[in-house]
Amino acid sequence: MEVFTLNINGEKQEVNxxxxxxxxxVLRDSLQMMGTKYGCGIAQCGAxxxxxxxxxxxxxxxxxxxxxxxxxxTIEGLSENASHPLQEAWIEHDVPQCGYCQAGQIMSAAALLxxxxxxxxxxxxxxxxxxxxxxxxxxxxxxxxxxAAKNG
Amino acid sequence: MTIIKTSVGRRSFLKSxxxxxxxxxxxxxFLSSCQSKTEEEIMAMPKEWFDINAYLKIGDNGVVTIxxxxxxxxxxxxxxxxxxxxxxxxxxxxxxxxxxxxxxPEKYGFQFTGGSRGIMSRWEPLRMAGASARHMxxxxxxxxxxxxxxxxxxxxxxxxxxxxxKSIPYGEIAxxxxxxxxxxxxxxxxxxxxxxIGTSRKNVDSKSIVTGEPxxxxxxxxxxxxxxxxxxxxxxxxTLKSVDKSSVxxxxxxxxxxxxxxxxxxxxxxxxxxxxxxxIVAIVGNSTWEVMxxxxxxxxxxxxxxxxxxxxxxxxxxxxxxxxPAGLESTAKHNKQMDILSAKQGKIVRKDGNPDxxxxxxxxxxxxxxxxxxxxxxxxxxxxxxxxVTGDSVKIAAPxxxxxxxxxxxxxxxxxxxxxxEMDITRxxxxxxxxxxxxxxxxxxxxxxxxxxxxxxIYSREDDMTHGxxxxxYRATYxxxxxxxxxxxxxxxxxxxxxxxxxxADRFPAGALDNxxxxxxxxxxxxxxxxxxxxxxxxxxxxxxxxxxxxxxTIGKDPIQFRLDLLQRAEDNPVGEKNDYDAARxxxxxxxxxxxxxxxxxxxxxxxxxxxxxxxxTYAAHILDVTIENGKPVVQNVSCAIDCGVxxxxxxxxxxxxxxxxxxxxxxxxxELSFKDGIPxxxxxxxxxxxxxxxxxxxxxxxxxxxxxxxTGMGEPPFPPIFGAxxxxxxxxxxxxxxxxxxxxxxxxxG
Numbered sequence: 001m002e003v004f005t006l007n008i009n010g011e012k013q014e015v016n017x018x019x020x021x022x023x024x025x026v027l028r029d030s031l032q033m034m035g036t037k038y039g040c041g042i043a044q045c046g047a048x049x050x051x052x053x054x055x056x057x058x059x060x061x062x063x064x065x066x067x068x069x070x071x072x073x074t075i076e077g078l079s080e081n082a083s084h085p086l087q088e089a090w091i092e093h094d095v096p097q098c099g100y101c102q103a104g105q106i107m108s109a110a111a112l113l114x115x116x117x118x119x120x121x122x123x124x125x126x127x128x129x130x131x132x133x134x135x136x137x138x139x140x141x142x143x144x145x146x147x148a149a150k151n152g
Numbered sequence: 153m154t155i156i157k158t159s160v161g162r163r164s165f166l167k168s169x170x171x172x173x174x175x176x177x178x179x180x181x182f183l184s185s186c187q188s189k190t191e192e193e194i195m196a197m198p199k200e201w202f203d204i205n206a207y208l209k210i211g212d213n214g215v216v217t218i219x220x221x222x223x224x225x226x227x228x229x230x231x232x233x234x235x236x237x238x239x240x241x242x243x244x245x246x247x248x249x250x251x252x253x254x255x256x257p258e259k260y261g262f263q264f265t266g267g268s269r270g271i272m273s274r275w276e277p278l279r280m281a282g283a284s285a286r287h288m289x290x291x292x293x294x295x296x297x298x299x300x301x302x303x304x305x306x307x308x309x310x311x312x313x314x315x316x317x318k319s320i321p322y323g324e325i326a327x328x329x330x331x332x333x334x335x336x337x338x339x340x341x342x343x344x345x346x347x348x349i350g351t352s353r354k355n356v357d358s359k360s361i362v363t364g365e366p367x368x369x370x371x372x373x374x375x376x377x378x379x380x381x382x383x384x385x386x387x388x389x390x391t392l393k394s395v396d397k398s399s400v401x402x403x404x405x406x407x408x409x410x411x412x413x414x415x416x417x418x419x420x421x422x423x424x425x426x427x428x429x430x431x432i433v434a435i436v437g438n439s440t441w442e443v444m445x446x447x448x449x450x451x452x453x454x455x456x457x458x459x460x461x462x463x464x465x466x467x468x469x470x471x472x473x474x475x476x477p478a479g480l481e482s483t484a485k486h487n488k489q490m491d492i493l494s495a496k497q498g499k500i501v502r503k504d505g506n507p508d509x510x511x512x513x514x515x516x517x518x519x520x521x522x523x524x525x526x527x528x529x530x531x532x533x534x535x536x537x538x539x540x541v542t543g544d545s546v547k548i549a550a551p552x553x554x555x556x557x558x559x560x561x562x563x564x565x566x567x568x569x570x571x572x573x574e575m576d577i578t579r580x581x582x583x584x585x586x587x588x589x590x591x592x593x594x595x596x597x598x599x600x601x602x603x604x605x606x607x608x609x610i611y612s613r614e615d616d617m618t619h620g621x622x623x624x625x626y627r628a629t630y631x632x633x634x635x636x637x638x639x640x641x642x643x644x645x646x647x648x649x650x651x652x653x654x655x656x657a658d659r660f661p662a663g664a665l666d667n668x669x670x671x672x673x674x675x676x677x678x679x680x681x682x683x684x685x686x687x688x689x690x691x692x693x694x695x696x697x698x699x700x701x702x703x704x705x706t707i708g709k710d711p712i713q714f715r716l717d718l719l720q721r722a723e724d725n726p727v728g729e730k731n732d733y734d735a736a737r738x739x740x741x742x743x744x745x746x747x748x749x750x751x752x753x754x755x756x757x758x759x760x761x762x763x764x765x766x767x768x769x770t771y772a773a774h775i776l777d778v779t780i781e782n783g784k785p786v787v788q789n790v791s792c793a794i795d796c797g798v799x800x801x802x803x804x805x806x807x808x809x810x811x812x813x814x815x816x817x818x819x820x821x822x823x824e825l826s827f828k829d830g831i832p833x834x835x836x837x838x839x840x841x842x843x844x845x846x847x848x849x850x851x852x853x854x855x856x857x858x859x860x861x862x863x864t865g866m867g868e869p870p871f872p873p874i875f876g877a878x879x880x881x882x883x884x885x886x887x888x889x890x891x892x893x894x895x896x897x898x899x900x901x902x903g
Contacts, residue, residue, distance in 0.1 A: 001404070018404060018441065025441040029379065034371035035364015037581075038440075039532050040613045044837035047532060075364035087362040094354050094803055097811055098226030099361035099368075100532040100581030106362060125846035132837060134532045134582050135226050136814030138848035140807065 004064050009077025023067050024048045024059035035075035035103045046131030049107040050074050056111035075103035086110055089148040097135035105131045109145050118149050202326035206259040207237055207281040214309050214323035216243050221253045221260035222270050223553055225583035227867045228804040229270050231356045233278055235800055239348040240282030243309040250356045255555040255575035265553040266588055268768035268865020271800055275862050283338040292328035293320055343860045352803035369551030369578040372538040377606035378407055380436045380599050381443045384429040384619050385454045387830030388679045389480045392431040393455040400450045405442030410434045410602050414594045419564055422465040424557040426621050427591040428680040434599045476678050480830035486650055489675050490627045498646050498671030502657035504727050505667035510642030514633035518706060522695035524893040526825040527623035527684060533581020534616040537596035540606035546573040550593045551580035558590040562597050585683030589621040614835040623684035624649045626691040630699040638707040642667035651677040654688035663731030664718035686868035689767040697763040697876025711762050712746050733766045737795050740857050741773040745793035748855050749775040758788045761880030765873035769864035771795040776877035780885050783897050787849035797861035806854040808866040813852055816874030818843025824894050
């Protein structure tokens with residue numbers, strides 16, 4: 001066990017955990033930040049996507065030791081009151097069905113728009129292919145990303 | 153005008169005795185759990201709430217809380233069910249806050265999610281809840297104003313009396329209304345007067361979802377709870393022999409290692425108690441990660457099961473004996489067994505006319521065999537449950553489709569009374585049938601009982617995929633007799649599977665053919681199977697619709713016209729009396745999708761496939777356009793037509809159809825779970841291919857038949873026919889037909 005000071009959504013958080021613990025489980029079990037989801041544990045589904053220094057990462061494969069001192073953003077910290085253009089677009093397009101994957105989808109999309117404010121369909125496919133939506137909301141996700149790009 | 157007697161389900165409207173004296177005042181701190189801050193922010197908080205009935209309470213400022221009774225797994229009933237109530241209550245949707253009902257069947261009836269029956273089963277009861285509340289409000293105003301109730305109208309949550317010019321908002325008279333007796337009968341609105349039903353309303357949970365608020369079962373947290381995971385036998389056909397607790401008990405954060413026996417000896421299972429692994433090991437600790445580490449190190453010995461039989465009570469209450477064979481099963485052996493049974497005569501389920509003679513006299517016979525593998529549900533949220541057993545009282549919070557089905561089992565396994573179990577229904581991260589089988593709730597409860605502490609049980613993805621209640625593997629052989637004039641004179645279907653047959657003998661094209669024969673067979677297995685989005689239909693639609701396509705091609709008919717001709721026959725002069733479809737509505741979706749997709753005019757650069765099906769009380773037809781790029785199918789467009797009666801929330805219904813289409817294409821192209829020596833050969837998403845963004849259709853258009861028929865379901869019906877539409881389109885593109893799922897592009901691509 002080791003004490004880590006983490007920078008999550010602009011706030012300092014102290015946790016005492018095994019250094020190998022993936023940041024996913026630190027968020028969920030130690031800090032009760034439930035927005036970041038467990039889906040596969042092997043970086044294949046994208047449900048656990050967070051930003052580390054602005055880059056989309058799979059938090060199930062990222063140890064707490066590896067993100068010590070780095071700027072972490074989770075879905076809870078993406079915006080104040082759902083005001084990120086992607087969150088607004090998600091609501092406008094009524095994207096979610098079950099909703100479980102959507103936080104990860106939005107975090108992947110947010111990193112994409114930061115790099116490419118006007119992504120092509122191929123850009124969206126490439127950036128979002130690591131995020132599984134079992135309910136099949138892909139067409140709405142793509143439409144919402146385009147709307148957010150326009151409004152962003 | 154629809155008059156509904158409220159005596160049916162009247163218990164739902166009995167008011168709590170606590171409010172006998174002037175309306176029940178309920179603290180509004182529960183609002184912290186309500187679905188939308190936006191609505192909260194717009195709406196000033198009421199000082200008092202008045203319970204009108206179990207489904208709704210009205211705040212003194214006119215804000216209305218509506219309780220949504222059924223579990224939500226993405227079908228959006230938490231929006232559409234409250235819409236039914238709000239419509240008849242006659243309030244503005246913007247004034248509505250939605251709350252999830254806890255499990256309470258006396259108040260909320262049959263709380264379940266499955267069979268596409270949610271809206272269908274709630275269509276009248278929920279409107280009645282709204283209408284009876286409106287009636288009580290009008291009666292309260294009539295008493296206050298001393299005018300006949302019939303003269304009082306309502307609009308947007310305000311009562312009006314035209315002759316005297318009086319009006320009063322609901323919130324100001326809700327207290328009085330809550331003391332009015334529940335009416336014996338109520339008048340429901342006519343469809344033409346609907347203001348909310350039939351208009352698209354946004355998902356009430358969207359904001360919570362996009363901000364990551366805790367709402368799923370796996371998000372449930374209680375101070376001091378332990379985390380638990382399971383180890384189950386690695387193969388079907390095996391069970392627990394022994395566990396060496398000492399191998400992990402000293403690892404960091406580990407509290408205990410337990411063995412769990414999910415059913416007491418002699419417990420008579422019911423249909424949703426399906427569970428191959430009733431004796432398992434649980435690892436309990438302080439955090440999920442620590443438990444995962446111990447799980448990897450834990451030394452367990454497994455042993456082969458012996459064959460056994462069990463009596464299972466079906467959904468309808470009849471009992472049947474199920475034989476579970478011993479042995480370690482493999483897909484290769486399954487396929488050989490299915491080859492043998494496909495070649496033998498099956499059990500004849502329906503026979504019309506003289507099919508033998510028709511085949512004997514046929515100028516041409518086409519015979520094709522279709523197959524599909526086992527499928528895993530792969531809900532994105534793995535199976536999980538929270539349980540806290542303290543003495544003989546039990547608290548459960550879990551994502552599950554049919555809470556009432558597992559409670560008796562939980563009670564029996566724990567040795568407590570059902571009445572002592574309190575259950576919160578959480579949002580589900582997908583269900584697709586899997587969460588009808590809630591053995592994980594029993595497991596969590598038993599772990600909590602042994603630990604004497606609150607426990608959250610979570611399956612790893614690998615546990616979720618390898619401890620499945622799978623879609624069975626199926627086969628169907630179709631034969632068609634065609635005469636010298638290119639008329640289809642007989643159809644023969646023989647279908648089977650492991651361990652159940654997928655056949656629906658009375659579905660189309662039964663009833664449209666003078667000579668028809670349907671047979672079925674099945675093979676026993678120890679691999680557990682269960683409901684998977686549109687059970688059995690999810691295979692039969694693809695097989696049947698592919699075969700009809702091949703017949704149409706053989707006899708030189710347009711595939712839509714061919715189906716329409718058969719349906720016309722079934723409508724005008726049906727064969728047999730048990731035909732399980734309305735031929736005119738079936739034809740209706742085919743005609744609508746033909747028109748909307750310009751079938752007769754435009755073939756564009758893509759290759760088109762048509763398919764239609766009727767299941768779960770709703771008709772669906774798809775036209776799918778595909779191109780082949782770099783040896784892979786690219787779905788350019790899907791046009792879809794659906795007849796589900798009145799569409800309550802059109803955009804949400806479209807979302808369901810889009811999802812079903814994408815899910816179906818994914819399963820048709822990639823879905824496959826095979827077994828070797830009882831072991832599922834895929835354990836996670838690195839090998840189990842799920843459809844991804846780049847493989848989804850580029851566009852989907854959904855169209856609804858407009859009518860005034862009471863609504864039927866949307867969750868399942870658009871799913872089965874997409875398999876056929878994809879198969880038929882891929883044939884057009886490649887010149888090769890796919891008979892076995894998952895589909896492949898095997899031949900040269902046609903121009």
